[in-house]
Amino acid sequence: MSILIKNASIINEGQSFKGSVLINDRFIEKILKADQPLPSADRIINAEGLYLLPGVIDDQVHFREPGLTHKADISTESKAAVAGGVTSFMEMPNTNPQTTTIKALNQKYEIARNQSYANYAFYLGATNDNLKELLKADPQKVCGIKIFMGSSTGNMLVDNRDTLNNIFKEVPILIATHCEDESIIRANIKRYKELYGENMAFRHHPEIRSAEACYRSSSLAVELATKYNTRLHILHISTARELTLFNSGPIEDKKITAEVCVHHLWFTDEDYDQYGSRIKWNPAVKSRQDREALREGIKNNRLDVVATDHAPHTIEEKNNDYFQCPSGGPLIEHSLIAMLEMAQLGIFSKELVVEKMCHAPARLFQIEKRGFIKEGYYADLVLVTPNQKNTIHDESVHYKCQWSPFSGTTFSHRVTHTIVNGHIAYEDGRINPTRYAMPLVFNR
Structure with missing residues (x-):
């Protein structure tokens, strides 16, 4: 499955710029600047106004x-x-x-x-x-x-x-x-x-x-x-x-x-x-x-x-x-x-x-092909919406213990999507029940 994340504010390697990322299978296939034509994909995520981070x-x-x-x-x-x-x-x-x-x-x-x-x-x-x-x-x-x-x-x-x-x-x-x-x-x-x-x-x-x-x-x-x-x-x-x-x-x-x-x-x-x-x-x-x-x-x-x-x-x-x-x-x-x-x-x-x-x-830790938005790297990515009030409550957390030290705290950001190895693991409050995780490999 291919995914195109388009029009995001990409934050990577000390820079912030408007652009899009094409994911194919488990990997980042292409990083496109704002003025480049966009390819087709099986799934398109419009990330206008969102941060895209590793x-x-x-x-x-x-x-x-x-x-x-x-x-x-x-x-x-x-x-x-x-x-x-x-x-x-x-x-x-x-x-x-x-x-x-x-x-x-x-x-x-x-x-x-x-x-x-x-x-x-x-x-x-x-x-x-x-x-x-x-x-x-x-x-x-x-x-x-x-x-x-x-x-x-x-x-x-x-x-x-x-x-x-x-x-x-x-x-x-x-x-x-x-x-x-x-x-x-x-x-x-x-x-x-x-x-x-x-x-x-x-x-x-x-x-x-x-x-x-x-x-x-x-x-x-x-x-x-x-x-x-x-x-x-x-x-x-x-x-x-x-x-x-x-x-x-x-x-x-x-x-x-x-x-x-x-x-x-x-x-x-x-x-x-x-x-x-x-x-x-x-x-x-x-x-x-x-x-x-x-x-x-x-x-x-x-x-x-x-x-x-x-x-x-x-x-x-x-x-x-x-x-x-x-x-x-x-x-x-x-x-x-x-x-x-x-x-x-x-x-x-x-x-x-x-x-x-x-x-x-x-x-x-010399981790193989992770931690960056780079072509050829595993597509481990997160989309965050800024300037959206997000108050934490014990009842809303995913932890088994069902509490957070941040309970009652209001943040200004919210994670909207998390992509693990090119697959959407989390989207708008929902966990994908299919697991796509892999063991980390260290280039030592």
């Missing part, structure tokens, strides 16, 4: 399958992804069983092959004793090795210094890290329990999972990567101080890169009293000064990728006192429109949003 690539999600599917699963969360313009995701290993063996990894790929609406890849998780398994990872299939260098999720905390040295020394593919120093966090928990007891306010979360805890762990990761010339990607940077660890410049010139998540760009610690458990993430949402520094880090290219760390819990789990409430929340369905809202407010340009959410992950 599909978003989210390099950090937790879809909870297998083992935690009361919170989420690959089917429901990938539906939410395509409803939000996310056409590809990379999923984390802290499931049950944990994805710390090649066997468990292959089982996830089999689930995704049958259930996913968006293109997919999975991280292999590190433990204190699975180095031999990590070395079996296929660099063309596995997006990276995930290390929890500070973790409250199961027993995946890698805290043995010899193990860390060996992993950074021997693993040949990208290492992605969650960096928070566990010893600092434990000491802070002890102190705050003595001060406030079990019923502590959520606004103290960034004091427990502190800026110092983040910096100490991130600086250790950078130290190890520098020592062993490791390809390191540090996830969800949340503090101004951590930005000093990274260089600005093109991704292709870096061995050490950094990701920032939408919630750290949107919320601040001033929001805890209003949102409470709904914005309890690890690392914590921190100060307004930290948020402004992170926004600046995107603009000066110290921060390379914008992602979500989408990590659903049920609302019953979240509606607990601080110490009984799990960290994490759903975000993938509204990440793109939240970033475009910030562009509308003048914080970023639309072109920079596309760079950090689409182009940069494709470059950083």
Whole structure:
């Protein structure tokens, strides 16, 4: 089937221009400027007044399958992804069983092959004793090795210094890290329990999972990567101080890169009293000064990728006192429109949003033929209508957990169509029940 998207405002590779895109089978066949004659096609979408962007690539999600599917699963969360313009995701290993063996990894790929609406890849998780398994990872299939260098999720905390040295020394593919120093966090928990007891306010979360805890762990990761010339990607940077660890410049010139998540760009610690458990993430949402520094880090290219760390819990789990409430929340369905809202407010340009959410992950992970609007590339595309009020409600989301930290927020944009591998996966509020997703391939 061929599709012609005509008269769109195309945003791609730092430029915005009026044009049309012809899709044939799974691929972009032709990009046409506004003055070029339009070819015929089986389906024509009039995109007058709409933005046409490459599909978003989210390099950090937790879809909870297998083992935690009361919170989420690959089917429901990938539906939410395509409803939000996310056409590809990379999923984390802290499931049950944990994805710390090649066997468990292959089982996830089999689930995704049958259930996913968006293109997919999975991280292999590190433990204190699975180095031999990590070395079996296929660099063309596995997006990276995930290390929890500070973790409250199961027993995946890698805290043995010899193990860390060996992993950074021997693993040949990208290492992605969650960096928070566990010893600092434990000491802070002890102190705050003595001060406030079990019923502590959520606004103290960034004091427990502190800026110092983040910096100490991130600086250790950078130290190890520098020592062993490791390809390191540090996830969800949340503090101004951590930005000093990274260089600005093109991704292709870096061995050490950094990701920032939408919630750290949107919320601040001033929001805890209003949102409470709904914005309890690890690392914590921190100060307004930290948020402004992170926004600046995107603009000066110290921060390379914008992602979500989408990590659903049920609302019953979240509606607990601080110490009984799990960290994490759903975000993938509204990440793109939240970033475009910030562009509308003048914080970023639309072109920079596309760079950090689409182009940069494709470059950083060396993904084959995705992340750009280019002839010969897979047709992973999203159409967005600007200047249309879009108020988010818990009842309207596609997440299995049926809530959003953005509930009650009114955005100025709405995703109208998402195309995955040349097929319409989402159109005007409806998910196509036929799946067209493929595994991501990495050119390494």
